[in-house]
Amino acid sequence: MSKELWKGNEAIAEAAVRAGCKYFFGYPITPQNEISEYMASRLPEVGGCFLQAESEVASINMVYGASGAGARVMTSSSSPGISLMQEGISYIAAAELPCVVVNIVRGGPGLGGIQPAQSDYFQACKGGGHGDYKLVVLAPNSVQEAVDLVQEAFDIADLYRTPVLVLGDGMIGQMMEPVEFYPIPKRELPEKNWAADGTRGKRPPNIINSLYLKAEECEIENLRRYEKYAAIQKSEVKCETYNLENAEVVCVAYGMTSRVVSNAIDTLEKAGINAGLIRPVSLWPFPSGIIAEVAALPGVKAFLTVEMSMGQMVEDVRLAVSGKKPVHFYGRTGGMVPEVSAVVNEVKRITGEEI
């Protein structure tokens, strides 16, 4: 199949449909409305159901019900809407229900703006909702990668019985790029024998639940779930590197920001400055191991984390680098996107070059 131009949001929706997602519940919010709109038109064609919920609070709970009944289901929103979903996401994680949630991040806090941002990293990777739980968080940096990761997200969700968050931003949602929908290798997935879709005379009742009033039981549940998270950390780290050989300054950036940084690295190379890039594709599990390895390289002088935030992922970079090298930060916030020249200057500042 040849490449076609697709808008990020619509490509994400089509990718979900191709992954076998037949159910979508959502509530309007910019800049991700094209996902809902596409699903509203597309899902009836595959015998599925799109439903506009009365709120994000309702849509995530509809996802809870649909997933509990064994369906492949997705919702999407943007930052303020994802905040409203946090209660439901915590319940879904606790009840171990597979689903895919897409956050096309916009500037915040509060109502913020509608321009692209990465300021929901903490919310995505450090809980967001209440309690001890983790989400698998995948952060594409192109429309093609969004398509690939959304499809894989459904398999990861089913394999580990966990919600998976696809973290984009307004830019990736709104832009058009060439996309090829090639078949993603399917994983071998366990049967959903836990689904509460009617006993049908074949089994005892199933219960979808997250309530454990006895502290001992609640702890056992959490410990068991964290064993699963450990398995995810072992098997599901995704990370790309660029130009690391001879790099004096190693940049760490994810999503669309990584593309700004890769341009900056090319510019620096022309000026004789060696910089490289580590791009976490899975934000959780975070590629701490790779960052730690690179931090140990004698040629590496410093790290520079670049984000569309006031500095969130940089905390995980610092943990991974663990004091071996200085970790600098450059960010723009509120919907502003770092410029290539600004990143170039930051690297030059670190290497002591004249700007």
Place this chain on the structure above:
Amino acid sequence: MLHKVIMAGFGGQGIMTAGKILAEAALREGRNVSWLPSYGPEMRGGTANCHVIISDDLIGNPIISEASAVMVLNQPSFDKFGNNVVSGGKLIVNSSLIAEKSPKDDIGTVYVPANDIAAEFGNKKVINMIMLGAYLKATGVVEISTIMKIVSEILGQKNPELLKLNQDAILKGAELADEALGGEAGR
């Protein structure tokens, strides 16, 4: 090849469509491409723009600060993006709505009275196609024939008359750019 163009104008002037047709053409000619729109309330009546990058390599940042070309359809867009053209780049100006001249002398500038020409065509909706034609001729970034094919796929079946109008508009724009740049077009 690496070409970066910003197209900007009032919402409703067909800027987004012009950019999409260009991106589609570049894709068909085997290039990598990104099309990034401004989005939000300004899309209705305010100033809208899209950034299109065409490249033989992978495309990094889809936001353009140093543009190979800028195509502006109204004064606010001229004010905002007129200075983003790099030396040797092209600036395509809708002179029906923009009285100012570009102070830059190291770029190729084409002034196209697109609204006036559209009025002669009897359809103001073809402003974007007139401008696109001028831009295509001035930059030579994709073949006009590829653009014509895409336009005919969009309009051909449904409305043959409208197709002819749009194709004539593109050719008229190209003709004006050729005259303005005096053989320098497409370099």
Place this chain on the structure above:
Amino acid sequence: MKTVFEKTKGLTDKELHYCPGCTHGIIHRLIAEALEELDVLDVAAGIAPVGCAVFAYDYFNCDMYEAAHGRAPAVATGIKRTTPDLVTFTYQGDGDLASIGAAEIVHAAGRGEKITTIFVNNAIYGMTGGQMAPTTLIGQKATTAPRGRDEEHTGMPLRMCEMLATIPKAVYVERVAMHDIKHIIQAKKAIKKAFQLQIEGKGFTFVEVLSTCPTNWGKTPVEALEWLERNMIPYFPIGNFRTVEEGK
């Protein structure tokens, strides 16, 4: 020997945790009997609320879900839209349904979700220890209304049946009460009817059950039943508010 009575198959053997005199147990049984009589236990899914009935998933002998506070109608929507043949019901208290979940119940009704909601109204928050509910009566004492509910300060109790009956897709809306045998038998009929209409695909069905909370009302079980009849029924009149049999 001839068997004259059997416990419904719709309930598990798990011992109920409800306080003495609480009517939740009776309501559970009425629902379970209705599901059994309609022969849909093996294609039923229930959603328990946050509130005293939070453990309902242990008592009903069918697939069950525990929902976040107030969100049961949204969860039921997700279940029903993906698995339309499941006979789906939510079991919700007054805080769950009429306060924190007001949006979810109104919109489930508005969309005409083919589910059945059993709304247990005992005019108080039971599980959390007797706080004021949206259905607490004027003058009724609660831990967060220690001088009795004051109309000027907290407004009037919400009448959910009356509100939901204005919604075209709510095809069956009825209020019943638990204060005597006669009314319990009527309640059973209403619950069964609601499930029947759901099975026929008519639309959203809703049964409000006026119930007691002897513990938090500070009354004996018998006093509580009398209090229900004397104080709740005048403000929350029992009866049918809407039946659209031919609705589709």
